[in-house]
Amino acid sequence: TAQSHITVQSTTSTQNSGLYEHLLPIFEEKTGIDVRVVAVGTGQALKNAGNCDGDMLITHARAAEEAFVAEGKGLARHTLMYNDFILVGPAADPASAAGDDILAALSAIAESEAPFASRADDSGTNKAELALWSEAGADPKAASGTWYLETGSGMGATLNLGTAQGAYVLTDRATWDTFANKSDFEILVEGDPKLFNQYGLIVVSPAACPATRIVEAETFAKWLLGPEGQDAIQAFAPNGKQLFFPNAAE
Amino acid sequence: MAERRVIPLSRPEPPNAEPGIAISGLHLSRSGRALLRGVSLTLGHTGITALLGPNGAGKSLLLRAIAGIIPPDAGEINLAPRLAHPALVFQKPVLLRRSARANLAHALKLAGVPRAARPARISDLLEQCDLTALAASPARSLSGGEQQRLAMARALAGDPALLLLDEPTASLDPKATAAIEAITLRAAGRGVKVILVTHDRAQAERLAGDVVFLHKGRAVEHAPAPRFFSTPASAEAQAYLEGRLIL
Amino acid sequence: MAERRVIPLSRPEPPNAEPGIAISGLHLSRSGRALLRGVSLTLGHTGITALLGPNGAGKSLLLRAIAGIIPPDAGEINLAPRLAHPALVFQKPVLLRRSARANLAHALKLAGVPRAARPARISDLLEQCDLTALAASPARSLSGGEQQRLAMARALAGDPALLLLDEPTASLDPKATAAIEAITLRAAGRGVKVILVTHDRAQAERLAGDVVFLHKGRAVEHAPAPRFFSTPASAEAQAYLEGRLIL
Amino acid sequence: MSAFREAIAEAAGLIVRADADFLEIVALSAQVTGLAVLIACAIGFPLGALLAVGRFRGRGALSLAVSAAMGLPPVVVGLVLYMLLSRAGPLGVLGLLYTPTAMVIAQVVLVTPIIAALTRQVVEDLDAEYSETLRALRATRAQAMGTLLWEARPALVTAALAGLGRAMAEVGAVMIVGGNIDHLTRVMTTAIALETSRGELALALALGIVLLVASLAINAALMGLRQRIGEPAHG
Amino acid sequence: MSAFREAIAEAAGLIVRADADFLEIVALSAQVTGLAVLIACAIGFPLGALLAVGRFRGRGALSLAVSAAMGLPPVVVGLVLYMLLSRAGPLGVLGLLYTPTAMVIAQVVLVTPIIAALTRQVVEDLDAEYSETLRALRATRAQAMGTLLWEARPALVTAALAGLGRAMAEVGAVMIVGGNIDHLTRVMTTAIALETSRGELALALALGIVLLVASLAINAALMGLRQRIGEPAHG
Numbered sequence A: 001t002a003q004s005h006i007t008v009q010s011t012t013s014t015q016n017s018g019l020y021e022h023l024l025p026i027f028e029e030k031t032g033i034d035v036r037v038v039a040v041g042t043g044q045a046l047k048n049a050g051n052c053d054g055d056m057l058i059t060h061a062r063a064a065e066e067a068f069v070a071e072g073k074g075l076a077r078h079t080l081m082y083n084d085f086i087l088v089g090p091a092a093d094p095a096s097a098a099g100d101d102i103l104a105a106l107s108a109i110a111e112s113e114a115p116f117a118s119r120a121d122d123s124g125t126n127k128a129e130l131a132l133w134s135e136a137g138a139d140p141k142a143a144s145g146t147w148y149l150e151t152g153s154g155m156g157a158t159l160n161l162g163t164a165q166g167a168y169v170l171t172d173r174a175t176w177d178t179f180a181n182k183s184d185f186e187i188l189v190e191g192d193p194k195l196f197n198q199y200g201l202i203v204v205s206p207a208a209c210p211a212t213r214i215v216e217a218e219t220f221a222k223w224l225l226g227p228e229g230q231d232a233i234q235a236f237a238p239n240g241k242q243l244f245f246p247n248a249a250e
Numbered sequence B, C: 001m002a003e004r005r006v007i008p009l010s011r012p013e014p015p016n017a018e019p020g021i022a023i024s025g026l027h028l029s030r031s032g033r034a035l036l037r038g039v040s041l042t043l044g045h046t047g048i049t050a051l052l053g054p055n056g057a058g059k060s061l062l063l064r065a066i067a068g069i070i071p072p073d074a075g076e077i078n079l080a081p082r083l084a085h086p087a088l089v090f091q092k093p094v095l096l097r098r099s100a101r102a103n104l105a106h107a108l109k110l111a112g113v114p115r116a117a118r119p120a121r122i123s124d125l126l127e128q129c130d131l132t133a134l135a136a137s138p139a140r141s142l143s144g145g146e147q148q149r150l151a152m153a154r155a156l157a158g159d160p161a162l163l164l165l166d167e168p169t170a171s172l173d174p175k176a177t178a179a180i181e182a183i184t185l186r187a188a189g190r191g192v193k194v195i196l197v198t199h200d201r202a203q204a205e206r207l208a209g210d211v212v213f214l215h216k217g218r219a220v221e222h223a224p225a226p227r228f229f230s231t232p233a234s235a236e237a238q239a240y241l242e243g244r245l246i247l
Numbered sequence D, E: 001m002s003a004f005r006e007a008i009a010e011a012a013g014l015i016v017r018a019d020a021d022f023l024e025i026v027a028l029s030a031q032v033t034g035l036a037v038l039i040a041c042a043i044g045f046p047l048g049a050l051l052a053v054g055r056f057r058g059r060g061a062l063s064l065a066v067s068a069a070m071g072l073p074p075v076v077v078g079l080v081l082y083m084l085l086s087r088a089g090p091l092g093v094l095g096l097l098y099t100p101t102a103m104v105i106a107q108v109v110l111v112t113p114i115i116a117a118l119t120r121q122v123v124e125d126l127d128a129e130y131s132e133t134l135r136a137l138r139a140t141r142a143q144a145m146g147t148l149l150w151e152a153r154p155a156l157v158t159a160a161l162a163g164l165g166r167a168m169a170e171v172g173a174v175m176i177v178g179g180n181i182d183h184l185t186r187v188m189t190t191a192i193a194l195e196t197s198r199g200e201l202a203l204a205l206a207l208g209i210v211l212l213v214a215s216l217a218i219n220a221a222l223m224g225l226r227q228r229i230g231e232p233a234h235g
C-alpha cells in the first residue's frame, strides 16, 4: 500500500503499449510511491500539467516540451527513451509506398491519392507526420476529406480507421506492435532516420505549481533516468519485441 | 340466501327461440374476493332490462363482462349474433382529451363509418344528446352531466343492437334525464336490446320490461318489472327497495 | 331573465349578524365562454343549502370557487372565519392509487391529525360510510357508489365546518343514500354548514332549509326550500322542476 | 475563471464569424442528429406502444431488453457497428463506415431504446385509464395504440427531447463509426473531443456552448409545441 | 462474425475467471454509477416535481434549461468540471480531480437533468388529475409534491432507469475528470475505450457485454420493483 502518490500526464502511446503496467509495479515495490498515469494527447497532457494537474510529463513533442520548460512550468526536459515511427498500410500497398524512404513513400501516396489517415490532433506523432509531409513537399491538407483523412483522434482510433478503410497511417512502433486490430496491414516503411521518435520527461516546477509532490516526482524521475529504470524500459518486450530504447544517458 | 327465480320475459320474443343473451355460471374474483358468484341469466333479443342492486353488488362488473371487456374466471356469456357488438356507457365515462365533436368522430372511425358520412352523423348525435352548443368544447372540461350525455352519444355512434347503460342519468338534470330516457325508449322501439343499471326505482319502473336484481355477486331475482316492484320475491330485493340492506 | 331574489334564511342565525358566506358579483369565463355571470349570494353560518340547476348551469364551478380551488375572474367570496376551511366532495371523485384506508390516512395527515389519532379516526370514518369491509381494497377498484362513499369519508376527515357536496348520492343505492343523508343531517345538526348540489328534487326537499337555483351561470333564485318547491318564482326554476328547459 | 470568459468570447466569435468550416460541422451535426431522432421516434413510438398494450409472447423480455438497452455504452455500439461495417465485416460491401449514414445508424441504435422505453411507460399509464373504454368502442389493438399515442403527445415530446439530448451529446459511437474525419464526418461533439485532446480547452468549451445554445433553442421550440398540443388536455 | 463469438467467449471468461483487476473495475463502476444515480434521483425527483407544480418566477426558464441540459455533451461537462477542479481552478484545493468523487459529480451533472425533466412530465400529467383534489384537501405545495411523487413511482422508476442507462454508458466526462487511472479511476466504459484504442476489439466488446448483462440485471430488478409498486394502481 502506497503512502504517497504522484500523477503523471502521459501520451497515449506509452500507456497503450502497456509500458506502465510493466514499470510501475517495480517502482512502487521499491519506493512505496503510487504512480497514477493519466494518458491523453500530448497537447492535453501539456495543458493539464500547465494547470498543475500533474507532477510529471512523459511526452514526445520536443519543441512543445522545451517551450513548457522555457515558460518556467517545468524544471528541465530530460531525454528518456526513443523508438521510431513507421508507416503502415494494406499489404497490397496500392500506392507502392513500401521501402525505407519515408519522404518517397509520402510522395507516392500523395501522387496516387491513396487514402491516408492522419491523427490531426496536434499530438507528437501528428506533428512529426506534418513535418515529414512538408519535407516531402506535399500539402495533404488541401485534400482533407478526400484521400487525406483527418481523424482528429488518438493513435488507436486512427489505426482502427486505417485498417477498416485501407488507409495508410504513420504510427509509433510501440502502439503498432501492441495493436491488436491489424487486419491485413503491414509495416511498409521503417528504419528511415527521419522516423526517429524521442520521448522526453519533465518534472513540473514547484515554483509554478506549489502543490507538486516534488520529492516523489524527483524520485520517480531519478529512477526512470537512472540505471534501474532504464534497464526496466530495456527489458519491456511484449511478444518478444523491444518497444522502447532507453537513452537517458545521452 | 333466496333461490334465484328465472321468470320468462313478458315482452314478445322474436320468431327464433334462441335467447338474445344467455349467461351461465358466471364467476369472477379479484384479489381473492369473489365478486360475481355464479350468475346465470337469460335475456331476450329486445326490450329494456333493468339491472338493480346495492352498491358493490357487481352490476358494473356484469355489464363489462357482457360487453366482453373483462374475461370471466368461469362460466359463459352467449350473445345472439345480432347482439354481438354491444355498446357500453360506463358509470364513470372516460373521454378523450379532445373536443366533444372529436370524441364522436373518433368513435365513428372505430365503428367503421366512412369519413364522408361522419359529419352528418356527428351533428345528429350532438343534437340527440343536446350537445350541439358544446361541440367544440374540450370534452374533459364539460360538466358532469354534459360528459355523461357525450358518453351516451358516443355509445350510440356505432348504432349498436345491444346497449349497456351503467347509470346513464345519475348526474343528469330532470330535462336531460327525460331526454336520455326518450332516446333509450326510441332505441328499444327500433329493436335495440337495452340493459340499464340504475338506482332510480322510478326510472326502472318507467322504462324496464323486466328487472334483474343482483346482490353480492348473485342474480337473486329476475322478474317482469311490475311484479318485481309490487311483490319482490327475495328478502334482499324487498330490503333494497325499502332502503334497508341485508348483509 | 327573472330578477334574482335573495330571501333571508329561515333557519335561526347565530348571534353575530355577519353572513356565513357572502358572494358578490362572481364572474368566471373559460376560453371565451362566460360560465358564471355575476353570482351574488348570502348564506348563513349553518344549515343545509341545496344548489339546484340544469346541467352546465355552473353548480360545480360555483362550489369549486367557494372551496377556493378556482380563482374567479371578478367578484368576491367571503367566508366567515369558522367556515374558512371547507371540505369538498367532487362530482367525480379522484382517489389516490392506494387502499381505501390509505386514502383516509392521507387526508388525515393533510388535515394535521396527529399520527397516533389516525387509526381510530379512520375506523370511525369507514364505519360511518359503511366501508369497513373494503378498507384494504385499492380505492380505484371500488364500485362507483363505494368510491363516492369513500370521497365522502375523506371530506369528513378534516372535520370541516363547511361541507360542499357535489351530487354526493348520484350513484348510491337507496340504503347508502339514506346513510349519507343521515350523515349530512347529523353534521348540520352539529352546526356544520352544508351546500349540497343535487338533481334529486326529493332529496333537496328532505334535507335543505333553503334553495339556490342556478341557471346559465346566474343565481336566479334563492328561497326557503318549501317556498321554492311549492311556488318557484322564476320561469327557469318552474321549467326545471317540470323537466323542461328554457334556453 | 478567465478560461470561461475566454470560452464565451470564443463561442460568440464562432457564431458571429460563422466561418465555413464551423458551419459545415454545425450543419452535419444537425443533419445527423435530426435524422437519427426522427427515425428513432418513428421506431420508438410504435415500439413503445406495442410493449405497453401488445399481447404477444416475449413482450416482457423485449420490454426488459429495450429498457436495458438505454444503458448501451456508445463505444460498444460504435464497435459493433464498426465490426459489421468495416471492409472485413459482413456489411463491408455497403461502404458505409466513416459516412454520415453510419453515424445516423449509431445514433438510432442509441436513441431508440430511450424513446421506446419512455413511450412504453407513458402509454402504459394512459392505457390504465383508457383500455376499457377503447375495448368498449371495439378498437383494434393497432387503433388503440394509435389513439393512446395521440393522447400521449405532450409526454412523447418530452421523450423525444430526452432522445434528442442523448443524440446531440453523443460522441463515443459517432467517433468510432464516423471517424471524426474533417470535412466528411466531423460533428460538434467529435470536434469538441478533438479540441480537448489538443489542449484547446477554450475552443472546446466554445463549441460546447454553441451546442448548448442550439439545444436550448430546439428545446424551447419543442416545449412550446408540447404546450400547444397539450392544451386541449386541460383546457 | 468470429469476432463476436470471440468476444462472447471472452466475456464469459471474464465473468468466470473474475480476476481481481476486472472485479475492481466492475466494483468501481457500480459504486460511481450507483451513487451518481441515487444523488441524481434525490435532486431530480423533487426538482422535477417543483417544476411541474411550483409557482415561482423563472419556472419556465428553469424548466427549459433542465430540458436543454439533457443534451449536455459529456465532454463539455468533463471539461468544465476539469477547469473547476484543476489545481489551477477555483476548487483545486479540494484535490478532487482524478478521483472517483469527481466522476460521481460529473455523472450527477449529466443524469440529473434527465431525471428531472422526465419527472416534471410525469408529475405534470398526474397534477392535471389530482391538483383540484389536493387543493380541496388543503395540501401545501410541498405535500402536494410529495403525494404526486409517491403516486408517480412506477413512472419514476422508468425515469431513474433512463438516468441509470446514461450513467452506465457515459465515458466522455468520467474520462476527463477521472483520468482512467489504473486501480484508481478506471471504470468499465473507460476500460472499453482504452481497449478499443489498443485495437483489442474483442476484449472491448467483452467488457461491453458484461456491462450490458449488468444493465439487464439491474433493469430486471427495478422493473420487477416497478411492477410491484405499480400494482395497487390497477389492482
Ligand SMILES: Nc1ncnc2c1ncn2[C@@H]1O[C@H](COP(=O)(O)OP(=O)(O)OP(=O)(O)O)[C@@H](O)[C@H]1O
Pocket (backbone or CB within 6 Å): B030, B031, B033, B035, B053, B054, B055, B056, B057, B058, B059, B060, B061, B062, B091, C134, C137, C141, C142, C143, C144, C145, C146, C171, C173, E234, E235
Ligand atoms: N379490480 C378489482 N379488485 C378488487 N375488487 C374489485 C375490483 N373491481 C371491482 N371490485 C369490487 O367488486 C364489487 C362489485 O363492483 P361493481 O363495480 O360491479 O359494483 P356495482 O354493483 O356496479 O356498484 P355501484 O352501484 O356502486 O356502481 C365492489 O365491491 C368492488 O369493490
Ligand SMILES: Nc1ncnc2c1ncn2[C@@H]1O[C@H](COP(=O)(O)OP(=O)(O)OP(=O)(O)O)[C@@H](O)[C@H]1O
Pocket (backbone or CB within 6 Å): B134, B137, B141, B142, B143, B144, B145, B146, B171, B173, C030, C031, C033, C035, C053, C054, C055, C056, C057, C058, C059, C060, C061, C062, C091, D234, D235
Ligand atoms: N375549463 C373549462 N373550459 C370551458 N368550459 C368549461 C370549463 N369548465 C366548465 N366549463 C363549462 O361550464 C359550464 C358549467 O360547468 P359545471 O361543471 O359547473 O356545471 P354543473 O352545473 O355542475 O353541471 P352538471 O349538473 O352537469 O354537473 C358547463 O357548460 C361546462 O361545459
Ligand SMILES: [Mg+2]
Pocket (backbone or CB within 6 Å): B059, B060, B061, B091, B166, C143, C144, C145
Ligand atoms: Mg357500478
Ligand SMILES: [Mg+2]
Pocket (backbone or CB within 6 Å): B143, B144, B145, C059, C060, C061, C091, C166
Ligand atoms: Mg356539476
